[in-house]
Amino acid sequence: VPIAFAWRGDFEDRDLDALHAAAFEMGDGRAERAWRDQVTRHSLGWVVATVGDRLVGFVNVPWDGGAHAWLQDAMVSADCRHDGVGTQLVAVAREEAREAGCQWLHVDFDEALHAFYVDRCGFVPSSAGLISLTEAG
Numbered sequence: 764v765p766i767a768f769a770w771r772g773d774f775e776d777r778d779l780d781a782l783h784a785a786a787f788e789m790g791d792g793r794a795e796r797a798w799r800d801q802v803t804r805h806s807l808g809w810v811v812a813t814v815g816d817r818l819v820g821f822v823n824v825p826w827d828g829g830a831h832a833w834l835q836d837a838m839v840s841a842d843c844r845h846d847g848v849g850t851q852l853v854a855v856a857r858e859e860a861r862e863a864g865c866q867w868l869h870v871d872f873d874e875a876l877h878a879f880y881v882d883r884c885g886f887v888p889s890s891a892g893l894i895s896l897t898e899a900g
């Protein structure tokens with residue numbers, strides 16, 4: 764069965780919870796997060812990758828309503844990795860953000876993913892900053 768990619772494609776919160784828990788090794792996949800509500804209200808869009816009716820990949824594309832869009836929560840099911848799914852999720856996100864009139868697509872990532880974002884997906888490295896708003900200090 765071929766892998767299908769859909770901009771603003773439909774998905775179930777529980778399926779994305781399970782994918783997220785496996786991808787980021789957090790939680791048990793049971794605490795349901797209102798993903799659909801969140802991305803529908805706050806994002807320019809999102810990309811889903813499916814094999815038949817199974818969700819195997821996702822990336823969220825929040826934005827500022829103008830020139831800037833971001834990638835958040837890129838994830839591919841472990842058994843579908845290293846097959847170009849992640850690269851294609853990003854390519855669809857990039858094209859749709861461009862179509863929507865955005866001028867810049869941002870992402871931040873750990874150095875371990877340099878090969879993915881820079882070598883494969885075509886991002887130019889830049890410095891970025893981050894502050895935790897949940898830790899004291």
Ligand SMILES: CC(C)(COP(=O)(O)OP(=O)(O)OC[C@H]1O[C@@H](n2cnc3c(N)ncnc32)[C@H](O)[C@@H]1OP(=O)(O)O)[C@@H](O)C(=O)NCCC(=O)NCCS
Pocket residue numbers: 786787836837838839840843844845846847848849850851871872873875876877878879880883
């Ligand atoms: C990052 C991720 C989405 C990539 O998905 P993928 O479908 O495997 O990506 P691709 O097949 O398009 O990868 C293309 C190339 O990018 C690089 N790459 C991909 N994933 C990588 C990883 N986890 N570490 C280092 N390099 C990676 C490799 O060079 C890869 O080529 P190869 O398959 O010949 O080794 C996937 O590994 C994932 O879900 N990881 C866990 C969640 C995560 O960390 N998301 C990123 C948040 S910033």
